[in-house]
Amino acid sequence: MSKKSVAIFAIAGAIGFFSFYQRENSHSYPQKHINAFMDGCVQSGGADLEQEQIKSLCTCSINELQEQYTFGEFRKLGKKYETSKVLPPELQDIVMSCAQKLG
Secondary structure (H helix, E strand, C coil): CCHHHHHHHHHHEEEEEEEHHHHHHCCCCHHHHHHHHHHHHHHHCCCCCHHHHHHHHHHHHHHHHHHCCHHHHHHHHHHHHHHHHHHHHHHHHHHHHHHHHHH
């Protein structure tokens, strides 16, 4: 491999790492993760709520999550939930806050 190829490979790797690092530290989540959150949230919505109320609650929740947690922190909370099948207290607080806002 030539020096030029090695340099290009190293630059491409650095750009990829920077992109990953920047995304992990961003408060703007990738759309596919927002969609997955919304789908899961709406599907697990309470039986005593109408569909529009559930969507509003889920939208408020993802907006609050993006405001309070970086994407990397959000992914860690998601892993906590997947492991324990119990909503982490941080997420419970956000959902309760949104429920109070929405009345």
